[in-house]
Amino acid sequence: MPRPTEFRTQPLTSRARRTLLKAGGTLLVSVFASLPARAAQILAVRVWPADDYTRVTLENDTDLKVNHFIIKNPERLVVDIEGIDLNPTLKELVAKIQPNDPYIRQVRVGQNRPNVVRLVFDLKEEVDPQVFTLAPIGEYKHRLIFDLYPVNALDPIAELIKKGEWARDDGMTVKPPAVVAEPEPMPTQPDLPASKIGRADKPSTLSRMITIALDPGHGGEDPGALGRGGSREKDVVLAIAKRLKAKIEQQPNMRVMLTRDGDYFVPLNVRVQKARKVQADLFVSIHADAFVEARARGSSVFVLSEKGASSTAARWLANKENAADLIGGINIKNHDRQLASVLLDLSTTAQINDSLKLGKAVLNEIGGINRLHRGDVEQAGFAVLKAPDIPSILIETAFISNPEEEAKLTDESYQNQMADAVLNGIKKYFAKNPPLAKNRMT
């Protein structure tokens, strides 16, 4: 996987030297062993600020040993990194903290004692730091990650309301059907709206707000697929998702939540959790496809499969998309704990049936604006589609690896057409499958 090259400042001299040594065999290795121990090198520093959490990545040429602790009044996170010397790349971290970073006020970097560099993060609020390392993968060397999560995590719906992005059901709140042995007398007030009347014999297809979770794939450390012209999947899918969000917000009966609204990484299971927290009616993950051969082209729609993939290509693609967590970088210890508590062993048969209906409606609309890669909705084990209670689809909007389609993906009018097509598909799905009444917790 490629890295955001604009952050790379350190030439790969040490790597080049090691490659030479390797090539030289045992003689050179013994020469190397007699050299004084060389300090590890920080190759790149990256900062990904977001409301969810701010991530700081130090990419280096070896697995580093770190200690970290919190100091109170004022809040500071102190990190001691062993086996490195302060270098210009590491010093750049200071300038990379933006004034509007939600959690970091500033960072100070210094040589604490020989071979130990100390980073002091002055914080804007109490954080729960997660410090972990990632083994080399794709184009990345070793990564040391600091994820700063707020101790007082925000409620997702309260946040959306604050931003003015959450239309409430006021005026058409759905009450659960009353469970009564005898029919209730009809209300005498003529102005009481019908939807306020809880009646057991009324089918639960009342009008209410439909909540759509939009999931722009990748982000942050994970650029997704790359176009030959330099565009990145994470950017084009966010652009399409934002256009679709604006269009959904114009619908009188729909509201929308983005699983990410900026350039930062969201682990796959967190995307699912976010959708479940807002009790989404649909989950729509937006991606761009890639293949080694530039001529591969066309849009596709995928849903989950419980019994194997519908094709080898679909399985390959699901594996590739599921690798996002490895590239984007998750704290495995935490991840396992979360996974154990949700999602496992829940049947998704009903979800998949609904997802297929939604997928067909959307694929049909997309067929009107772009060539389809295959004529049918495909199935495979995409981790991000595993919410057992939310119909979920993954759209590969086009092949970013195809120069012609890469140009489309970065084109405003194609992005709008794609957003329109997905919205029309969603509307047609709901026209045939009206949303059921829900007992909402909001």
Ligand SMILES: [Zn+2]
């Ligand atoms: Zn993708």
